Amino acid sequence: MSEQQTWRQPTFAEALDVSSKFARRQRLRRQLHMLYAFVAVLVLAALAVAGFPYVLQWHSSQVTARTSDLAERRVAGWPRSRTERALAEARAYNRRLAASKQSMLGEAEDPFSDASGGSHASGKDSLSQKDGEYQSLLDTGDGVMGTVRIPKISVKLPIYHGTSESVLASGAGHLYGTSLPVGGASTHAVLTGHRGLVEAAMFTRLDEMCTGDFFYIEVMGKTLGYEVDRIEVILPSNTSRLRVVKGEDRVTLMTCTPYGVNTHRLLVSGHRVSIPQPAPDPDTMHDAKTMAVDAFAAVMMPGLLLVFAWRRRNAPRPRIMRHATVHLSSMKHMR
Numbered sequence: 001m002s003e004q005q006t007w008r009q010p011t012f013a014e015a016l017d018v019s020s021k022f023a024r025r026q027r028l029r030r031q032l033h034m035l036y037a038f039v040a041v042l043v044l045a046a047l048a049v050a051g052f053p054y055v056l057q058w059h060s061s062q063v064t065a066r067t068s069d070l071a072e073r074r075v076a077g078w079p080r081s082r083t084e085r086a087l088a089e090a091r092a093y094n095r096r097l098a099a100s101k102q103s104m105l106g107e108a109e110d111p112f113s114d115a116s117g118g119s120h121a122s123g124k125d126s127l128s129q130k131d132g133e134y135q136s137l138l139d140t141g142d143g144v145m146g147t148v149r150i151p152k153i154s155v156k157l158p159i160y161h162g163t164s165e166s167v168l169a170s171g172a173g174h175l176y177g178t179s180l181p182v183g184g185a186s187t188h189a190v191l192t193g194h195r196g197l198v199e200a201a202m203f204t205r206l207d208e209m210c211t212g213d214f215f216y217i218e219v220m221g222k223t224l225g226y227e228v229d230r231i232e233v234i235l236p237s238n239t240s241r242l243r244v245v246k247g248e249d250r251v252t253l254m255t256c257t258p259y260g261v262n263t264h265r266l267l268v269s270g271h272r273v274s275i276p277q278p279a280p281d282p283d284t285m286h287d288a289k290t291m292a293v294d295a296f297a298a299v300m301m302p303g304l305l306l307v308f309a310w311r312r313r314n315a316p317r318p319r320i321m322r323h324a325t326v327h328l329s330s331m332k333h334m335r
Contacts (some may be wrong), residue, residue, distance in 0.1 A: 128162030225279030
């Protein structure tokens with residue numbers, strides 16, 4: 001008797017009420033899913049906007065690295081006599097340059113004169129473009145004279161003659177009036193690169209270099225190692241730190257600073273050292289910062305996918321009010 005008293009068949013109105021509540025719950029669940037999807041789209045859009053410059057810079061680095069590799073492969077196909085002759089001509093040029101006291105340094109205009117980090121030196125006012133002998137030295141066939149590699153900051157750029165606008169948009173520029181980057185006593189090559197470009201990293205991370213770090217010049221099939229021993233900031237008009245010092249074998253990397261202001265010049269300078277000691281083989285060196293970012297992405301992406309899959313697997317499933325439906329059907333038959 002007690003069971004009959006505690007349970008009773010729901011009325012038609014009660015069954016309809018249960019059904020409408022279930023419909024409302026389903027509607028709310030769909031709205032909540034739509035809200036989740038909208039938030040996910042917003043997050044993905046924000047990530048895309050934030051990551052777009054990095055994608056551009058990554059693509060640019062791939063293009064410049066391929067340009068360097070192509071020049072290296074072209075030189076590798078030359079007979080040894082041709083590369084030795086090219087190096088001998090460059091060394092003779094450097095000896096004449098050192099004896100001349102370097103009366104002219106750079107282009108007609110400062111390559112970093114634009115406040116946004118762009119170059120103002122065009123092909124028309126480029127002194128290097130007018131010097132036919134200079135343009136012919138170390139030319140691999142497409143204007144590339146070599147490659148500068150800075151493993152610590154993931155830089156691998158082709159080195160072009162001069163510092164014109166087109167040059168600095170494509171890689172590193174060799175400062176006209178300084179030694180060609182072939183090494184040797186009483187040489188000082190200066191290589192310039194942009195910093196702070198949205199579409200390309202170039203020398204953007206040059207300020208991360210420290211004394212004791214290494215960078216490398218690859219020219220005519222040879223790799224030259226340099227250890228950073230001097231980092232300083234100068235005014236654009238100060239050229240005293242760019243000149244040859246008798247007996248030194250030096251290369252200086254130059255870019256604009258402060259970041260986004262560009263009123264001064266950052267110089268990262270190194271002296272020649274042997275490979276693999278003390279300078280390691282560049283192929284064995286890695287960028288710790290880039291490796292950390294890659295490792296973070298490698299962990300986070302699968303992790304996010306697993307969380308998403310787990311939430312879907314454990315999400316509460318809608319419960320169909322079967323009893324109410326059965327009772328409603330039975331009541332219709334009774335009627």
